[in-house]
Amino acid sequence: MTQPNEDQINKIEKILRDEKYPAKSHNLKVKQQLLSKNPKLTVESTAIFITGENSEPIKYSDQSKTFRQSRYFFYLSGCNIPSSSLLFNLHDEKLTLFLPDVDEENIMWSGPPLSVEEAYSKYDVDEVCYASDILNRIKELSGFKIFTTDLDNVSCDSVKSMLIAGDSDFFYALDESRMIKDSYEVALLRKACEITDKCHLAVMSALPIEKNEIHFQAEFTYHAIRQGSKYQGYDPICCSGPNCSTLHYITNDDTLENKNSVLIDAGAEWENYTADVTRCFPINGKWSKEHREIYDTVLDMQTRVMAQIKPGILWDDLHKLAHKVLIERFLQLNIFKSNYSVDEIFERKASVAFFPHGLGHLLGMDTHDVGGNPNYEDPDPMLKYLRLRRTLQAGMVVTNEPGCYFNPYLIKEFLEMHEDRLEVVNMTIMNKYLYVGGVRIEDDILVTEAGHENLTKITSDPDEIEKIVSDSISKGLSHFHVIV
Ligand code: GLY
Ligand code: MN
Numbered sequence: 001m002t003q004p005n006e007d008q009i010n011k012i013e014k015i016l017r018d019e020k021y022p023a024k025s026h027n028l029k030v031k032q033q034l035l036s037k038n039p040k041l042t043v044e045s046t047a048i049f050i051t052g053e054n055s056e057p058i059k060y061s062d063q064s065k066t067f068r069q070s071r072y073f074f075y076l077s078g079c080n081i082p083s084s085s086l087l088f089n090l091h092d093e094k095l096t097l098f099l100p101d102v103d104e105e106n107i108m109w110s111g112p113p114l115s116v117e118e119a120y121s122k123y124d125v126d127e128v129c130y131a132s133d134i135l136n137r138i139k140e141l142s143g144f145k146i147f148t149t150d151l152d153n154v155s156c157d158s159v160k161s162m163l164i165a166g167d168s169d170f171f172y173a174l175d176e177s178r179m180i181k182d183s184y185e186v187a188l189l190r191k192a193c194e195i196t197d198k199c200h201l202a203v204m205s206a207l208p209i210e211k212n213e214i215h216f217q218a219e220f221t222y223h224a225i226r227q228g229s230k231y232q233g234y235d236p237i238c239c240s241g242p243n244c245s246t247l248h249y250i251t252n253d254d255t256l257e258n259k260n261s262v263l264i265d266a267g268a269e270w271e272n273y274t275a276d277v278t279r280c281f282p283i284n285g286k287w288s289k290e291h292r293e294i295y296d297t298v299l300d301m302q303t304r305v306m307a308q309i310k311p312g313i314l315w316d317d318l319h320k321l322a323h324k325v326l327i328e329r330f331l332q333l334n335i336f337k338s339n340y341s342v343d344e345i346f347e348r349k350a351s352v353a354f355f356p357h358g359l360g361h362l363l364g365m366d367t368h369d370v371g372g373n374p375n376y377e378d379p380d381p382m383l384k385y386l387r388l389r390r391t392l393q394a395g396m397v398v399t400n401e402p403g404c405y406f407n408p409y410l411i412k413e414f415l416e417m418h419e420d421r422l423e424v425v426n427m428t429i430m431n432k433y434l435y436v437g438g439v440r441i442e443d444d445i446l447v448t449e450a451g452h453e454n455l456t457k458i459t460s461d462p463d464e465i466e467k468i469v470s471d472s473i474s475k476g477l478s479h480f481h482v483i484v
C-alpha cells in the first residue's frame, strides 16, 4: 500500500482538530449560487430555514432507527443532533442554529444534552437558540421568501405556512455548492479514505479466517469501527465467484468454497463523508488465468481513464474511453471476434453487456453525491446509468470505477436479444469467463487545478495483491497485523 506521507496525515489531523466544519461558508456559497441562478431575488428579504432529521421510532417498538442526519442540514450546520434546525438570513448573513428543546425526562436515558454555550463553541454559527424560539424568529421575517428543502419535520403550522419548500433554484444552489469540496471537506474525505484503505488491506490479509462472504463484511466493519468510523456510507458489497456479477450484491452470505474470485466494495465514513472503494482478489492467493485477464482489462480501463482526469474534461468522454479499452482487450482475448473493429463493436453497444454501469460518480456525503446531472431516461444504454454527466472541475471528488461482469441476465438481455451485438461475441470463449463473475476497481479521485489526486492508497497492483493474499494464507498473517 502506498502510504499517505506523515506530513499529509498530520495536516489532515490538524485541520480536523483545529478547525470547525465550515457551515457559515457553505451558507454563503449557497447564497451566491442562489443569487446567480435567480438574480431577481431580493437579498434583503430572503432566508433559508432547514430542519435536520428527527430520531425516528421503529414501528410498534420503543426503539429508534439508526439515526442518519439530513445531508443538506449537515452541509449548512455541521450539526449531527436530531431535531435541530437552522436559519440563515441572506441579508445580514446571520446563521442561527436551533437545538431541540431540553427533554428533562430523557436526561437519565441519554445524558445531558449539549448546552447552548457548548454548541456555540463547537459549531460554525453566529447564534444558538432552542426550538421554542423558532416561531418568533420566523415571524420576524414577515415578507421574506424563506426557502426550505421540505416540510417533513416542521411541526408548527404557522412556521410551515411561511416556508417555500422544494424550490428548484434552491436545490440547484445547494447541489452546486455541495459539488465542489472545500479543504475541510477534502480532509474529511481523506480521513474516510485512509480508514478505508486499512479496512481493505485487512480483508485481503485475513483469508485464513474467512470462509464465507459475511466474513469479509465482518473484517471490514470491525476495522472501520476500530478506527472510529461507526458507519459505512453504504451497505458493503462482499461477493465471491459468480455473485461478483451482481453490481450491488449485499446479501453477503455465500460460502467461499469452490470459488476463485472475490469483489469487495465498501467505504468507511468520517463525519458523514464517505469513501467508496472496490478491490478484487483471488481466494486461494493465485489469480486464475481468466480472472487475471479480466482484472488486467479493468485495470487498463481505469489507468487509461485516470491519465485523463483533469478540469475541463467531459466525463461522458472518459466513460466512452473505458468502453473502448474494454473492447480492445476483449478483441485480444478473442471474446470479441477479430473481424470487427473497435468502432463497430462500440457503435453496436456490445460492451454494455459487460460494463453496464457508469464509469463513476461524484462522492461526498452521499455515495452517489448530488450535482452529477444523471439522465436515467437516456435512450442510449451506454449512458443511461452514468451518474456524472458534466465537465470536470477542480474541487470535485469522483470515483473512477470501471468494471467487467459476466452476468447471465445481462448476457441474455443485452446480447442474446440483440442480433447485431450477439454477432460480435465468441460465446464459446466468453463462457469460459463466467465463473469469474466480475471485477471492479474503484478509487476516489480529487480533481485538482493541475489534474487530479488519487485519495485511495490501497494497492490495486495485481502482483502486490497476490502477494498480500498468498502471504496471509501461507504465513497465517491475520488482521491483527493491520491495526495494532
Ligand atoms: N458502492 C456503490 C458504487 O460504487 O457506486
Ligand atoms: Mn461508486
Ligand code: MN
Pocket (backbone or CB within 6 Å): 265, 266, 276, 277, 278, 442
Ligand atoms: Mn462502490
